[in-house]
Amino acid sequence: MFWSVTQSLLSGLWTTFELFIFTLAFSLPIGLLIALATLSKFKPLSSLMQVLVWIIRGTPLMLQLIVIFYGPGLWLEQNIWSGDEKGRITAAVVAFTINYACYFSVIFRGGIEGVPAGQREAGQVLGMTKTQIFFRITLLQMVKRVVPPMSNEIITLVKDTALARVIAAQELTFAGYSFMKSDGITWPLFYTGVFYLAFVGLLTLLFNRLERKLSYFR
Amino acid sequence: MAILEVQNIEKKFDHTSVLKDVSFSLEEGSALAIIGSSGSGKTTLLRCLNFLERPDGGKIIVKGETLFDSEVKGKERESEQRRKRLHFGMVFQSFNLFPQYTALENVMLAEKMLAAEQSDYKANKKEILAGIEKHGMELLDQMGLAERMYHYPHQLSGGQQQRVAIARALALHPDILCFDEPTSALDPELTGEVLKVIRSLADQKTTMIIVTHEMAFARDVADNIIFMDGGVIVEQGPARDVIEHPKEERTKQFLSRYTNG
Numbered sequence A: 001m002f003w004s005v006t007q008s009l010l011s012g013l014w015t016t017f018e019l020f021i022f023t024l025a026f027s028l029p030i031g032l033l034i035a036l037a038t039l040s041k042f043k044p045l046s047s048l049m050q051v052l053v054w055i056i057r058g059t060p061l062m063l064q065l066i067v068i069f070y071g072p073g074l075w076l077e078q079n080i081w082s083g084d085e086k087g088r089i090t091a092a093v094v095a096f097t098i099n100y101a102c103y104f105s106v107i108f109r110g111g112i113e114g115v116p117a118g119q120r121e122a123g124q125v126l127g128m129t130k131t132q133i134f135f136r137i138t139l140l141q142m143v144k145r146v147v148p149p150m151s152n153e154i155i156t157l158v159k160d161t162a163l164a165r166v167i168a169a170q171e172l173t174f175a176g177y178s179f180m181k182s183d184g185i186t187w188p189l190f191y192t193g194v195f196y197l198a199f200v201g202l203l204t205l206l207f208n209r210l211e212r213k214l215s216y217f218r
Numbered sequence B: 001m002a003i004l005e006v007q008n009i010e011k012k013f014d015h016t017s018v019l020k021d022v023s024f025s026l027e028e029g030s031a032l033a034i035i036g037s038s039g040s041g042k043t044t045l046l047r048c049l050n051f052l053e054r055p056d057g058g059k060i061i062v063k064g065e066t067l068f069d070s071e072v073k074g075k076e077r078e079s080e081q082r083r084k085r086l087h088f089g090m091v092f093q094s095f096n097l098f099p100q101y102t103a104l105e106n107v108m109l110a111e112k113m114l115a116a117e118q119s120d121y122k123a124n125k126k127e128i129l130a131g132i133e134k135h136g137m138e139l140l141d142q143m144g145l146a147e148r149m150y151h152y153p154h155q156l157s158g159g160q161q162q163r164v165a166i167a168r169a170l171a172l173h174p175d176i177l178c179f180d181e182p183t184s185a186l187d188p189e190l191t192g193e194v195l196k197v198i199r200s201l202a203d204q205k206t207t208m209i210i211v212t213h214e215m216a217f218a219r220d221v222a223d224n225i226i227f228m229d230g231g232v233i234v235e236q237g238p239a240r241d242v243i244e245h246p247k248e249e250r251t252k253q254f255l256s257r258y259t260n261g
């Protein structure tokens, strides 16, 4: 029994990992773009982004997930997500990406605004372009500032992937829960928790390392 | 002919005038000190020269080329603006060194960026970078920082940081080097080393504009002095005359605060 549970949980863990890694890979750059758009001097763009962030942060992620998975089928009368597990995972990644990009954008924005104006001005008087200033001066200082709040948010993402269960994606929590339903046993649920703890523990180690790496400057 | 001509500069923030009809000229190889009480517009003037603020009126002419003319409307290309900026160097009150780079990297950064845009960069990358590094090291050596090249800003004292900032500003060979109260953020015992460096630059005939509250330094190092109050130039003339024999009542009042205090 222990082995079949372990196997099933490992496959759930893989799905959880996929949800996590794809969401992260897409939402980090998109979040940065949203942050830059919010800070843009072009008011319509900046306002549009603020409204988007308000809507996404103001509604439950679970609701967004349901809308994104079922919405297209109802409005377009044709489902854009394929009916199999792959389609469900893709839909979940899309929903998580939109949600997390918005949360990340707020953190990025704070990080960019936290870099003193004097840093940009020093670059300007040295004849650097806006792009050079962003990539050579602002970016790393921003990254250093956002690592602590980002690590919180990213750890939350690990646990939020469990929401994909509502559209029947067979992630880790789904796998653990299925044993309770079919065999009436609860210990796999605790075993599931162990997997999450290990995942989060690993991430915490990584973030501590990154923070130490960036501690060479102030 | 003067290397810099500043003509009738006006600057408003919202609706308050911060600079009113400011005009002066600067000879090549001379040092100009700008003195004046807090809020008189000294920083704003330097920021206008460095294109960090856009004046509402007036002209800025360097080496006969009009860099700024409020009559000419429309947006400039970024490359054009950058080229104009390079006539001026700026040393900030709060240093503004890049914390993630070593002293040497701070000095080399802008030069590297410029070199990378040259057409022959790819072919001669190695030699070009070696040349930039050598130049950066020489500048830091000249600032008395040969031992501190690989230190990060937070590992340096304020005086050392400001000297790195001066080397950084010199790296691109500006025609005119501007200092905004270079020693105001320093502990009193550290101002000397920075003033010494600026003094040696003056001895080498570096064209400079120095905003400062150090009256004795202004008198000894600058050729000319401008006294500003309320956004206007109240008095200008040879350094010794302005400090020792001010003509205007407002200048006398301002200076008496330094001699009595």
Ligand SMILES: Nc1ncnc2c1ncn2[C@@H]1O[C@H](COP(=O)(O)OP(=O)(O)OP(=O)(O)O)[C@@H](O)[C@H]1O
Residues within 6 Å of the ligand: B013, B014, B018, B036, B037, B038, B039, B040, B041, B042, B043, B044, B045
């Ligand atoms: N960005 C800004 N927006 C609005 N007002 C400004 C701005 N920058 C400066 N001012 C105002 O312009 C005036 C001149 O400021 P400035 O910083 O040039 O004075 P200063 O002579 O350098 O003073 P200090 O000796 O304190 O450095 C001040 O009244 C200041 O409040």
Ligand SMILES: [Mg+2]
Residues within 6 Å of the ligand: B042, B043, B044, B180, B181
């Ligand atoms: Mg000032």
